[in-house]
Amino acid sequence: MNLAHRKRQLVRDELAEAALKLLAIQDFEDTTIDQIAAAAGVSRRTFFRYFQSKEDVIVESLATVGEELRAALEARPTGERPATVLRQTFCLFEQACAEIPEKTLRLTRLILHTPALNARYLERQAEWKAALAETLALREKASRHDLQPVVAVGVAFAALDAALGAWVAGDGKRDIADLLDETFTLAFPR
């Protein structure tokens, strides 16, 4: 049973890697699923047994981020002001950028510069926002329809977007942690 599971993971990784290799030499729009499947040595039909769409091969790497963000937020000590809680929660992104910088940079640039991928990313981000707003509302004991947590999370993601945009614009030269510090200070003054 565990062997079958690892075999599945193998094909999955093979497909994702084949997609990334193809996207290094041609545009996302020009890349067909037939090409990706052929490069991974499986049929087109099998591709769709692993990913729901062409975009998912790339964006799939963000699948677990939502739960990780929620867990990171819940782990923060009570009493911290929302701005600090959210800033610390976003340390999650710093880690990815620091551990494998060139791959993360390439992937981030790809997602931000490809309309179809950007759309899927924003879809994911909307889920993260909802999850974090809910968790933050519980934390702050806000009433159900209080807009404060929703706005705070939205502002935090505005800071994240600005920081990531500047990060790829500067080819990853500036430290993402510094950029996040700067945008958070601007977004949550005082």
Next chain:
Amino acid sequence: MNLAHRKRQLVRDELAEAALKLLAIQDFEDTTIDQIAAAAGVSRRTFFRYFQSKEDVIVESLATVGEELRAALEARPTGERPATVLRQTFCLFEQACAEIPEKTLRLTRLILHTPALNARYLERQAEWKAALAETLALREKASRHDLQPVVAVGVAFAALDAALGAWVAGDGKRDIADLLDETFTLAFPR
């Protein structure tokens, strides 16, 4: 020449109206372009001469908002702080919500609740953000890579998103201007 132009506009409106009528009775995903074209009395091919995609029939109504926002921002008197400038700029949305509330509410709910439409809307929003950030940067005489205007605009849209979300969640019962005041106060404290 002007007659031909009005004829074009007629077909365009017919298609948009047919789409809205269909979406009142069935989901966006279940609605095919054949259905919309047939309802408007034209061929499928003609549909694509007026709209680039199925989503565009709905989102097309937002086509001019980008330039309108930019113009509204440029019209604000110098010396106003960014938070005030952006709040006043967004009065544009209040007008639409006030003039034809039930149609705007239906359209907004549709766009926010349909993944494909939401994706196109966010794409548009990204363009608006870029335009406003550029204009604001000129206004504030910020240096080219200053993050302040980008963050300010992002924060403003976080406030807009929260307000619009609450507006449709409350079925338009609460005044959108009040909601924007509330979310802007939360997003730009002091």
Next chain:
DNA sequence: GCCGCGAGTGGCACTCAGTGTCAACCCTGG
């Protein structure tokens, strides 16, 4: 060793979005 069973796979056919092409058809101006 054989049989059955479930999971993974490939192939095929199908729908639907979106695009290129071409012939027919206005309307308008000369």
Next chain:
DNA sequence: CCAGGGTTGACACTGAGTGCCACTCGCGGC
């Protein structure tokens, strides 16, 4: 009357995504 651009419908085609079915392979039971 006719020559022109602009609009249209029909057809064919690619590519995304889905449903279906037959095949295979590894496994435990008999």
